[in-house]
Amino acid sequence: MNLPYGINLLYQFADNVAFLLLAALGLMIILGVLDVINLAHGELIMLGAYITTLSYNEMHLPLPVCVLLSVIGLALFGLVLERTVIRRFYRDKLGALVATWGVSLILSQGVLILFGPSLVSVPLPQWTVGYGGYAFGGYRLMLFGVAVLVVWLAWWVFYRTRLGVWTRATMQNPEMAQALGISTRRIYMLTFAAGSALAGLTGALYAPTTTIVPLMGTTFVDVAFITVVVGGGTNPIVGALTSSAFLALISTPLSSVLGTFIGRIGLLIASLVIIRFLPRGFSGYLRDAGRRRMGRGLVS
C-alpha cells in the first residue's frame, strides 16, 4: 500500500466520520438529556436542506447566510415542537417515539405536497485538492472540519459553561436538579432546540452534496440511528465520537471495496453485535468501566 492510497482511505474515513457525527450528534444530545428519541430528526435535516436550497435559489443569498438561516429556523421549529408535542411525553418514552414518527410523516408528506418531488440543488463549491493522482473534495474536507468544530463546541458548552453544568445535573438527577433551583423544563426545551438546530446545520451543509427530495431524511437517519444505538445516550459527546469513529472504521473499507450497500449492512450487523455485549453502547460501557475502576480504588 502506497502513501497516496493510504491518504485516500484516510480522506474517506474522515468523510464518513463527519457524516455520522453530523447526522447523529443532535439526536444523541436529545437522547442523553431528555431520554427521548426524536424519530423526526431526519425530517428536521430535510427541512434544513430545504431552507438552504430555497433561500439560495429563490432569494440568491450567499451560501453561509443560507446555512445560518436554516440553523436559526430549525432551532425555532424545535422550540415549537418541544412545547407542543415532546413535552407531553417525558413520562412515556415509546409514546414520544411514535408521536415524533407522526410528526415526521406530516413533515415529509407536507413538503412533498407543497414543493413537489424534488428541488434544484445548490451547486457544490468546486474546491479540489490533488495529491498523488487522487482528487480530494475541499468541501468534504471542510465538512470534517465543521464536524470537529461542532463536537468541540458541544464539549465546551457541556463542560465549560454554567448552562452545561445545569444540563449535566439534569441528566444525572432531574429531581435533585430541580430542588437546587434549576428549571429542568427550560433545560429540556433548550436542549431540544439545540438538537434541532444541529439537524438544520447538517441538512444545510449536506444540501449541495445530495438531491433535495422530501424523503432525503432517511439517508441520514438509518446511519444516525445505528450511531446512536452503538454510542448510547449516557454521554452524548463521548458516545458520538467513539461510535462514529468505530463505525467509520468498519464502513470505510467495506464500502470502498464492496460498495456502499454492503457498508450499510456491515454497520447494522456491527451494531447488533455491539448491543449484544454492550447494551448501553460505548458511552454506557465506558462510564461503567470508570465506576468500576473508582470502586477498586476505594477497596484497595
Place this chain on the structure above:
Amino acid sequence: MRVRSGGFWRMVNGPQELGTSPAFWTAAALCAAGLLFYPLIGSTFALSSLASFLLFVPMGLGLGLLWGYNGVLSFGQAAFFGAAGYVYGLIAGNLVGLPAGTLLAAAGGIAAAILLAGAFGYFVFYGQVSGWIIPLLTLVLSLILETFMAQTAGYRWRIGRVLFGGYNGMTNIPSLTIGPIALGGASTPFYYLAVALAMLTYLGLRLLVNSRYGHIVVAIRDDPERTRMLGHHVDAIQVQVFMLAAALAGVSGVLYVSWGNYMSPSNIGLLAATLPVIWTAVGGRRSLLAVFLSVIALRWLADSLAVWGGAYAFLVLGGLLLATMLFFPTGIVVALAHAGRWWTSRARTRATHTPVESREH
C-alpha cells in the same frame, strides 16, 4: 357477566381483552355472519377490496401482541411481510408445475420471516437493551431490506426462473392453490381464506393472551425485571413473541402476494413500515379487538384517500397518529370502550342507588 362453562370459554373471556359481555358476542357473531354472507350480495370488486383489508389483520394483530401486550415496539413488521412475500414468490415461481407448490412456498415464506426475526431477536433481546433501541434497529432493518431489494434489477439477480425485479418488484407471482381451488385476488375462495385467517388469528391470540403464557407476556411488559426475578425466561419469551409477530406478518405477506401477484420494495420501505404501527396505535394497542377494527377502518381510509394521491393519505394518517398519541394515548377504540363502560356503570348506579360491586373487566 361471566360464563362458567369450562376452561376454554373462560380463557377466551379472560381479563386481557375487551368485549366479554353477551352483547359483545352477539354483535361479533352478527359481524362474522355478515362477513360470511357478504359474497351473496357484494360485487367482485367490493369483495376483492374487503379481502385486501382483511389480509392485513394478522400483521396488525401480531404487532398488537408484540407492542401492546409485550411492550416491544417494532418497525420491522414490513420487513417480515416483505421477506415472506419475496420468498413465497421465489419458491412458488420455481415450483409452478407441482400440485402443492404454492403451499410449500407459503410455508417457506413464513419460515423465512420467522428465521429473520429469530436471528435479529436473539441479538436484541438477549442483550437486554433499553426499549428505544428495538424500534430504531427494526426500522433500520426495514430500510436496508428495501435498499437491497431495490437494487436487484436485471438478469443477474434471479433464482431459477424468477427475477427479483429491482425497484419495479417481483411480478407474476402465482396465487395460492389448494387442491383444485385457485385463490386469486378477485375470487370468492380467497375472500373466505382472508376472513378465516383474520378470525382464527384473533381468536387464537385472544386465547394466547389469556393463557398462563399470556399473563407472563403481559407481566414482562409491565415490569421485565420483576418478571425475571420471579424466574421466567424474559429474553426467551420476548424472542418467541417477536417471532410469532413476524410469522403473522409473514402470513399477511403471503396472502398479499397471493392477492396481488406482486411484491415490491415499496411494500417494505419507510412508509410501509409505518402502517402497522399506525393501525395499532390509533385503534388501541392493548386490545386485539381494537387493532382488528382499526386495521380494517384505516385500510379503508387509505384506500379512499388514495384517489387524491399517496401523499395526502400518509399526511392524514400521520396527523391521525399524532392526534391519537396526544389526545387518546391508549387508542381511539379503547378510549371509546372505556367511556362506554363508564357510562353504563354510571347509569346502573343511578338506577339502583347502590354502589356497583367491583366487577371483573
